[in-house]
Amino acid sequence: MPKSTPTDRRAGEPYLAQSLLERIDAWYASDQSVAYDEHRARSIIESNQIYSPENLALLLAPESYALIELMAVKAKEKRELFFGNAIKVFTPFYISNFCSNGCLYCAFKADNKIVRKQLTKDELRAEASAISSTGIRQVLVLTGEAKRLTTFEYLRDSIREIDSVFSSVAMEVWPLTKDQYGELVNVGLDGLTLYQETYCRDIYAVQHPYGDKSDYNWRLEGPDRACSSGVRAIQIGALIGLDDYRRELGALAIHLDYLCKKYPDVEMSISIPRLRPIVNSDLIVDHPITDKLYAQILLAFRILFPHVGITLSTREDMRMRNGLIPLGVTKISAGVSTAVGEHTDKASDEQFDIADERSVDEMCTWLVDNGFQPVLHDWNSKLTRSAV
Amino acid sequence: MHDILTIAGVDIHSRLLTGSGKYRDESIIKNVLEAGECDVVTVALRRVDLDNPESSVMQFIPKGKQLMPNTSGARTADEAIRIARLSKAMGYGDWIKIEVIRDQAYLLPDNLETLKATEILAAEGFKVFPYMLPDLSVARRMQDAGAVAIMPLGAPIGSNRGLQTRELIRILIEQIDLPIIVDAGIGRPSHACEAMEMGAAAILLNTAIASAIDPVLMASAFKDAIRAGRNAYRAGMAAESAKARASSPLTGFLED
Numbered sequence: 194m195p196k197s198t199p200t201d202r203r204a205g206e207p208y209l210a211q212s213l214l215e216r217i218d219a220w221y222a223s224d225q226s227v228a229y230d231e232h233r234a235r236s237i238i239e240s241n242q243i244y245s246p247e248n249l250a251l252l253l254a255p256e257s258y259a260l261i262e263l264m265a266v267k268a269k270e271k272r273e274l275f276f277g278n279a280i281k282v283f284t285p286f287y288i289s290n291f292c293s294n295g296c297l298y299c300a301f302k303a304d305n306k307i308v309r310k311q312l313t314k315d316e317l318r319a320e321a322s323a324i325s326s327t328g329i330r331q332v333l334v335l336t337g338e339a340k341r342l343t344t345f346e347y348l349r350d351s352i353r354e355i356d357s358v359f360s361s362v363a364m365e366v367w368p369l370t371k372d373q374y375g376e377l378v379n380v381g382l383d384g385l386t387l388y389q390e391t392y393c394r395d396i397y398a399v400q401h402p403y404g405d406k407s408d409y410n411w412r413l414e415g416p417d418r419a420c421s422s423g424v425r426a427i428q429i430g431a432l433i434g435l436d437d438y439r440r441e442l443g444a445l446a447i448h449l450d451y452l453c454k455k456y457p458d459v460e461m462s463i464s465i466p467r468l469r470p471i472v473n474s475d476l477i478v479d480h481p482i483t484d485k486l487y488a489q490i491l492l493a494f495r496i497l498f499p500h501v502g503i504t505l506s507t508r509e510d511m512r513m514r515n516g517l518i519p520l521g522v523t524k525i526s527a528g529v530s531t532a533v534g535e536h537t538d539k540a541s542d543e544q545f546d547i548a549d550e551r552s553v554d555e556m557c558t559w560l561v562d563n564g565f566q567p568v569l570h571d572w573n574s575k576l577t578r579s580a581v
Numbered sequence: 582m583h584d585i586l587t588i589a590g591v592d593i594h595s596r597l598l599t600g601s602g603k604y605r606d607e608s609i610i611k612n613v614l615e616a617g618e619c620d621v622v623t624v625a626l627r628r629v630d631l632d633n634p635e636s637s638v639m640q641f642i643p644k645g646k647q648l649m650p651n652t653s654g655a656r657t658a659d660e661a662i663r664i665a666r667l668s669k670a671m672g673y674g675d676w677i678k679i680e681v682i683r684d685q686a687y688l689l690p691d692n693l694e695t696l697k698a699t700e701i702l703a704a705e706g707f708k709v710f711p712y713m714l715p716d717l718s719v720a721r722r723m724q725d726a727g728a729v730a731i732m733p734l735g736a737p738i739g740s741n742r743g744l745q746t747r748e749l750i751r752i753l754i755e756q757i758d759l760p761i762i763v764d765a766g767i768g769r770p771s772h773a774c775e776a777m778e779m780g781a782a783a784i785l786l787n788t789a790i791a792s793a794i795d796p797v798l799m800a801s802a803f804k805d806a807i808r809a810g811r812n813a814y815r816a817g818m819a820a821e822s823a824k825a826r827a828s829s830p831l832t833g834f835l836e837d
Contacts, residue, residue, distance in 0.1 A: 273792065274739065274740070274741075275739065277602070277739070277788065277791065277792060278604075278792070279602075330630060360630060360631070360632070425656070453685070453686065457683060457684045457685060457686065458656045458682070458683035458684065458685065459685065460685055461685065500685055500686045500687075561606075566604060566606075566607070568628075570628060570629075570630045570637065571627060571628065572627050572654055573627065573629075573630070573631050575631055575667075576626060576627060576631075576654065576660075576663065576664050576667060577654075577655070577659075577660040577663050577664065578663075
């Protein structure tokens with residue numbers, strides 16, 4: 194696979210997110226140790242304090258696990274206050290897995306010998322109709338990054354086509370230019386998911402050894418470009434397990450806080466996926482995250498960022514999802530396949546193994562039985578693009 | 582005694598207006614409306630599946646209710662206007678609650694964008710209900726623009742914190758010759774009762790009913806509280822005083 198051309202940034206052009214780049218770098222240069230004080234940690238939870246770097250550090254400290262039940266009670270209360278009983282349900286829609294990047298943790302990496310596929314227009318329609326028949330109205334379109342095969346024009350035409358079938362379309366693809374985001378908003382794009390994967394520049398360089406994805410700054414600034422182009426919802430995240438979780442999540446929180454304040458009209462959400470096994474590789478997770486710690490992390494974010502959405506993917510199994518949904522999750526996937534074309538059967542290999550295989554129906558039934566309202570339709574891009 | 586609220590030519594018998602979101606089970610909406618004796622229901626167009634409107638919350642709203650579609654999700658006047666026009670084109674009538682929100686943390690409305698949308702939609706013949714921060718100057722402009730009522734918030738949406746903006750709402754009630762419908766923040770029947778005692782024309786609330794353990798009973802509680810507050814307002818409440826006042830005048834002996 195040829196190394197694709199670099200981004201279209203003009204040399205010397207200032208970053209939109211200059212202050213963010215500076216804050217992140219300052220975080221990694223700082224002494225991140227925190228003197229643990231249980232009385233303070235308890236008071237952060239009980240007195241409804243919101244995010245500050247120090248509050249987050251205290252709630253993420255291993256000692257705070259002793260307060261997990263208190264955190265859970267507060268997190269549940271905040272979820273109910275800000276989001277009621279509603280849980281948004283969506284499904285990922287893989288349209289291509291060609292990729293010229295070398296991300297060590299991802300099955301789509303260019304040097305992994307897997308079955309590759311990019312949906313043709315007819316296949317796209319068939320797949321869309323198969324997904325739609327499960328009741329899903331909101332999808333997340335995914336690709337690898339192979340701009341000569343999966344061109345921007347292909348992406349745009351696919352989103353236009355998919356938007357005609359679903360009420361709301363978000364995407365998780367390579368970082369685009371501001372104008373490209375604007376063009377996609379015009380054909381129906383509502384949301385952007387763009388994970389930095391790791392905020393640590395050194396680990397980022399190791400994990401993304403080649404391909405356009407190795408440009409850390411361009412990726413970090415992607416949400417800024419999308420927010421400035423009319424995208425309604427942004428989801429950011431970090432893949433935990435690559436670095437010390439406290440350092441990683443401290444940086445994620447800085448990014449989140451920055452976006453919330455700079456773009457107050459954009460709906461923000463986060464996802465904190467744990468690494469999962471991939472095809473053809475014995476993935477070694479340098480900093481494994483236990484179930485208990487994972488729960489503590491989600492609760493800390495729910496408490497300190499009460500209005501931010503939290504998405505829980507099928508990387509987590511049924512036991513964890515069932516347990517965590519009531520405590521702060523606002524959006525979940527269901528009826529998931531991480532392969533291209535699997536809803537209509539001529540499939541590629543998968544991006545990662547999923548751990549919760551429940552169908553849309555099964556997931557919705559579970560939600561209703563447990564007092565939640567599954568929200569399959571929360572927005573329609575035609576509402577604001579109609580010609581009336 | 583005749584005490585019917587008339588807005589845009591429609592007689593509204595119940596001063597409890599309610600929403601249709603956040604219900605665990607939408608099929609109880611009908612019972613909630615019955616228990617609260619609600620005539621007016623607001624519906625977020627964003628939750629209506631345009632390709633299949635009947636599959637949405639609309640199926641649970643009994644025929645004959647006055648619909649007040651809202652523009653939830655709009656971030657600009659332009660988006661609110663498009664949603665309003667689409668709502669009318671879909672047959673949901675010409676009432677529209679304008680909600681323009683550019684703040685995801687507290688969901689506070691943007692009064693300037695709301696005013697712009699109100700001006701344009703009222704000129705097109707919509708019956709416009711602007712949801713706004715209780716700012717007297719902007720409310721006057723809403724009135725000039727042709728709004729049929731003003732909907733100030735008591736506290737942020739869904740917060741259940743009551744009349745945090747009490748004094749500003751009091752001023753609107755006193756100064757604006759349009760029905761003032763307190764919308765958002767009302768968490769308890771006592772909050773609703775207080776707003777009605779102050780002279781609010783009606784209350785629009787959703788979360789406090791939808792999130793109650795027994796939404797039907799809560800709707801009935803709000804109906805009673807709103808009626809009590811309204812009657813107290815009409816009865817003319819005695820002034821409050823910091824000190825006790827004897828029921829028999831202290832200077833009565835002078836008359837002897």
